[in-house]
Amino acid sequence: MPVLLHDTMTRETLPLLPRRADGTYGMYCCGPTVYGPAHIGNFRTFVLQDTLRRVLETEGLRVRHIRNITDVDDKTIRGAQAAGKTLAEFTRGWTEKFHRDCAALNLLVPHVEPGAVAHIPQQVRMIEALVARGHAYVAKDGSVYFKVCSCPDYGKLSHLDRSRLATQSTNSAGEANDADEYDRESAADFALWKARKPEDGANFWPSPWGEGRPGWHIECSAMSLEHLGATFDLHAGGVDLCFPHHENEIAQSECATGVKGFAAHWFHSAHLMVEGAKMSKSLGNLFTLDDLAAKGWSPMEVRWALLAGHYRSPLNFTFKGLEDARSALAKLERAADALLAAAGFSRAEFAPPSVNETQVTWGRFAAAWERLRDDLNVPGALGEAFKALAAPAADAAQARQDVAGLARLLHALGILPFQERPALAVPEAVAALAARRWEAKQARDFAAADRLRAEIAAAGWTMLDRKDGYDLRPS
RNA sequence: GGUGCGGUAGCCAAGUGGUAAGGCCGGGCUCUGCAAAAGCCCCAUUCGUCGGUUCGAUUCCGACCCGCACCUCCA
Structure with missing residues (x-):
């Protein structure tokens, strides 16, 4: 029984099966733009992607996980200039911070974490291919644009009507779109290569069209091609990336390589709300992991709170939710301790199963695992887990099975029990x-x-x- | 306007054509100098509204109401 997951493109819940002959399952995740600390909204997405990977690995698939780092764009360039650093210094610092936060949240390290700046030649090559095939054109200033009308099935992921894209003038975002208004043939066309501007400072690279820098969307197309090939199994990101980012990626990739079926499955996670409101800087509710740590919340409690809702529903992140998470986690740990005692094991033996383990034992947590495997239903799985924990194990043999099952389940969820909570500074x-x-x-x-x-x-x-x-x- | 998601107890949140998981909070009891913790027990005749299909619907269909998200560079 494979893992099932809802697919954005087909809007169906489909089995996740590797397409490559060697059996590896390739997943590409849109990673952070490293111009500041990631906030919990970003981390909801990354925690969900990590959980999906863990579930696939628990199922026995060999996953190849790619998550990019966007290290050149308007925000990183501006940030570096404001900080008086080079772009590379600036983004390295925030990348390292991101890695520390990921480790705290128990996120598995991707197999490759490609950066946009390190893949300029690949991006240039892809743009060249698009120009050569008539899917892109060079503007007067040396910028290169993707010609949306050259791609007949543009819009197939987000199910947007192409005829409306170019002409719409009443949409909410239409107004603030000056930044990229160079001289496109159509409003729907988007930048593949941005000609050098004075405000870019030292951040430009040579290209057949003159100095400049890559547009945002092209990096993911180029890097997924480089590390996973022209087609791969799954592409993930937050819902906001569905359009235009992922739509543009499909168009670029399929038009550049001539191969249809860029990603076989699209995994989008819903956004996070904070105390009932959309997250925004002006509301001051863009919490980082450090913000929450300063208030005494451990990364595991945060991870639990971020997993508390189904990935396709918006999650309202609240401090009440963190308290719930803390209590639930503590309850789970007590139950795990009781199970370990009944099995005659120590906490040290509460270890995740090895990947190659042939004897898969779920004990009384089989139902919880079924939930997890069916469209990544974390709340359902947790409910089943607590239900299983309600009664003590019948005997030591069952307790040993349960320990194995629970350890396996928590490993799939990325929940690390028995973590020391950071001590607060007492006056x-x-x-x-x-x-x-x-x-x-x-x-x-x-x-x-x-x-x-x-x-x-x-x-x-x-x-x-x-x-x-x-x-x-x-x- | 277009597209999509959702409305289940005080809060969070699963789920099913056959009569509502789980977590938190709250209440009771036990334990305990006090407090807390822990353990046990209790806590939705009801699933946005109105119709329809059905022996039976929260679950299927239709209409309506409400909320949220996206609609060009925000995970």
């Missing part, structure tokens, strides 16, 4: 009060202990007693 005064209260409690001076508890509460902290000590957390 010295509060720490001192807590120490005094602990002493008072040990001396059974409960009146003093209660008084100190109240003082700690007044300072905004809650003291939680354990048998052998205590924890402090902001109240």
Whole structure:
């Protein structure tokens, strides 16, 4: 039974099967533009892509995962100039930050992470092919545009009517489109190569059409061709990329190579809302992982919260949702501990299964896995997992099966249990009060202990007693 | 206007032509100097509205209402 996933192009839920003879499953994911820290909206998409990859690998497929880094565009150039750095220095810094965040969220490292700047020749070659085949034209200033009307099935992914694309004037985005208004033959045509402008600074490259830089869409076409070939299994991104980015990629790639069927399957994840509102800088709700860490939320709690909804529905990210995630994760960890104890295992033995393991054991988590395999239904899978966990294992043998199944399931979800939560910085005064209260409690001076508890509460902290000590957390 | 997604308990969120998973919160009990935690139990006669098909619909069909997203460079 293969993994099933909804496909944007056909609008059907289809099996995910490798098309290559060698059995590898090639997936290309549109990665970040590295001009600042990625926010949780970006990470919802990357977490979902990572989860899909994990599910495919758990199913036994050998996945080849490509995720690009966009390291040249208006935003990166402006950012580098504002920071007084070269483009390469600037984007390297943000790429490294991105990698740290990905690691914290337990995202598997892609097999290749190609960058646009490192693939200029490939992009130029593809543009040359498009010009040679009559799918692109050179404008007066040396920019090159893709001729949308030369591609009869343009619009097949987003199901947009081509006749409307060129003529529409009342759409919401029509107004703010001056940046690329050079001298296109049609409003629907898009830039493949942008002629050098003064504001580009040192960021230009030679080409047959003069100095300049590649347009945005062409990088993914060139890099997917370079690393996966003219056709490959799956292409992923956020819903916003469906049009025009992915539509343009299809047009460029298929027209340049002459091979139809650029990507066999399209995986788009819905956007994230924050506290019921669209994320935007003006609302100040563009949280980064660091923002959330500063408020005491661990990356695993964030990952859980980001996975809490089905990928095709918009997810409303809230602090209540993070609290839910924290409680649910803690509950899962307790249940896992109980299972480990029943099986006679230690936490160290709660390891993900090896990829080549032939004996696939799901124990009582088979139903959860079925959910996951059917259109990446994470909420359904979690529901089944908790249902399975509600009753204790019948005996040690079942507990051992369950441990294997749960470990496998959590590995597929990328959930790492038993992570240390980062300790919050406790103010010295509060720490001192807590120490005094602990002493008072040990001396059974409960009146003093209660008084100190109240003082700690007044300072905004809650003291939680354990048998052998205590924890402090902001109240 | 076009295209798409969705409206299920206080919140989040699955799901099915046969009578509503799960998580969070809340309530009760047990345990416990107190507090918290934990364990156990309880918590939607009902699935946006109105029709239709059906022995039976939340699930299929139609209409309507509401929300959201995209419609040229935002994951």
